[in-house]
Amino acid sequence: MDLATPPPDLYGRPGPDRFLRRLTAFSDWYTPILGAPGLRRSPRRRAPRPAAPLTLAVTSRTMVSADVVELGLADPAAGPLPPWQPGARLLLTLPSGRERHYSLCGDPADRYGYRIAVRRIADGAGGSVEIHDQLHPGARLTVRRPRNGFAFCAEPAVLFLAGGIGVTPLLPMAREAERLGLDWRLVHAGRTAEALPYTAQLRALGPDRVELWADDRRGGPPDGAELLSRAPEGAAVYCCGPAPMLAAVQRALDASPARALHFERFGAAPIVDGRPFTLRLGAEGPELAVPADRSALDVARELRPDLPYSCHQGFCGTCKVNLLSGTPEHRDRRLTPEERAGGALLPCVSRAAEGETLVLDV
Template sequence: MDGTVGLRVTRKERLASGVVGLRLEHPDGRRLPDWTPGAHIDLVLPNGMTRQYSLCGDRWDAHSYRIAVLREDGGRGGSVHVHDELTEGALVRIGGPRNNFGLAPANRYLFIAGGIGITPLLPMLAAAERLDADWRLLYGGRSRDSMALLDELATYGEKVSVAPQDECGLLDLPAWLPEPDDGSKVYCCGPAPLLDAVARACADWPAGSVRTERFVAERVADVEDRSFRVELARSGRSVTVGADVSILDAVRDAGASVLSSCGQGLCGTCETGVFRGEPEHRDAILDDAERARADCMFICVSRSRSERLVLDL
């Protein structure tokens, strides 16, 4: 994958049942690119798989990155490889960091994490604490043994509410959330049922006050894909995108050089500017206001509502 950097696994440790942490450093001890809370990297494994993981270490540590990997035996194989094959001393390649889940200014922050969804939120807590902001965290998981980073969260005292499902049942969001107001922002990361529950609980909150990040793409409602035309503004080329072909594949076949990673509209690598036309957004990144502007799209999954799209390619 173009644009990647080779790093070494300098530490591998158990963070919880089914969760391992990796510390990554440059083999020559060089400074790593800066990042902000909510950022993720593309991890390119020795077997060729590429997966996205949130950075959950100290953003002020210029020489190492930390990620946490949940083992998913029913997944696509990347996490199993990390758990079973990747060892300390191994070399991996990384792309990024990129941030589609940045921490915006607010008077108060309400963080909600489910399972491994704690990883992008942990640096946000540190940032909020450094800013002396008003914040609280609600953290759920199957059991305490499966919930990573509890020891680090304990340092925040009563600001953190830990609610394992086997002790407390499902998270009681209506009871925990305050009344909506313009000065508060909700940040949530976790499994789809949790994100859906947060969306329902925050339905009356002001637009733009709730931010979520998904590790798995939402299922697109059954729609009949159709073909359309894409024009590449830089080269002047035009290509037909068939009903069973992604824009990404079509423009690559037409000679455009576009980086991509996840192929699911999650990582943001393939973001492309839109000059004309109406995108049909199918990503899990843009919010409603960003979609309405129709000035960019993620071409690995999104399509076109109009007969023609003109892209910044």
């Protein structure tokens, strides 16, 4: 059919349909305004501006176990804070310039205060020690607004598995599960009873639903099958803890009553299909061998300990560097295709093919 000629009347009458004639005329006038191919084109929207970071003050400091401190954070002007959901994290910039992620462990309904809990790691990279030793009420921090990569879906039956400080994102989830009347259980495991934070709150929340597991009293840590045996039939499992705990749960999931697993790990995931390659720090800088089982970031920090990092998992972007040459294997979950094409690289997770050399602008 010739689209320039209005079709016959829709009801079979001999004359042309007046409505379709007007519609065709409107289309002939309107389409050139938009340009070919016509109505499919739409104006490009501007990318939203990133939200400005927050300046928060430390309002309280409480030891919630032998080596875990809880900090309360609030707007110095007493204004409301951005909302959040269980599982969300804050990215803190510490006075030293270090950036660290911490899970929110307070009440999402409290719009005037955030709470985080930090375990002191004496032989760590310094962030937890700085928080324990230097952050007291009145101190101010730059904080990125809450982000959530471990969202709680509120399935009807839920098992929460916490390893040590891994209870922090799970505590708000358990509160929400209790509020919603879900069938939930929680196992909190750690080396000693004294090292387990928030035991009193957990017991008060659900004394018949919470099990505390102290390795020194139970003859060692639980295995995955034992942990998952607490799951209601068809339950979703939310697990946060050290890598061995998560690996044990993953191995035992298929043979358990549970049917789904959501998890957040403490640190870097094990390297999968890693191959050795070479890293050069600067166009004329030294070359470093990156083994198959280590990250480029860890190797680079041996020579350049000032290189920033935070999550070690490829989602925060703190360690981002510019790639001068080489072909990378991007394994992050943050960079856009445009950023990668522009040379951005997250060395905490990204790698290269065997024998390849990546030259970083550091």
